């Protein structure tokens with residue numbers, strides 16, 4: 532199976548863009564996340580991401596990464612997923628995410644984590 536390397540630019544179904552810098556030989560990578568969903572008032576600036584992917588030979592690897600949302604909010608998102616070579620030959624990342632918003636009091640802890648799914652495709 533054609534290997535699937537995360538290095539490069541990806542776009543998700545919300546229109547956010549992710550730039551993965553080089554993946555080292557441990558599968559560790561860093562990058563920048565350019566969200567499309569931040570509140571309009573704050574200028575969109577990239578947030579740092581760090582992650583790790585499997586490097587099995589010629590496999591469709593699983594990965595995880597963490598995004599710390601700079602500036603606009605003290606939230607953190609973690610993504611887990613797998614890279615596939617789609618039927619059309621295009622690479623696609625199917626991910627699940629947890630978004631943890633910072634809440635002001637422990638009594639609000641119960642409502643502070645959201646879950647969802649995102650699909651990323653490589654930006655040509």
Ligand SMILES: O=C1C=CC(=NNc2ccccc2C(=O)O)C=C1
Pocket residue numbers: 543545547565566567568569570600603604606608628630647649
């Ligand atoms: O200030 C903030 C706070 C949270 C954010 N979450 N974005 C996400 C959370 C889950 C999945 C995708 C995204 C995205 O931005 O594409 C973005 C900006």
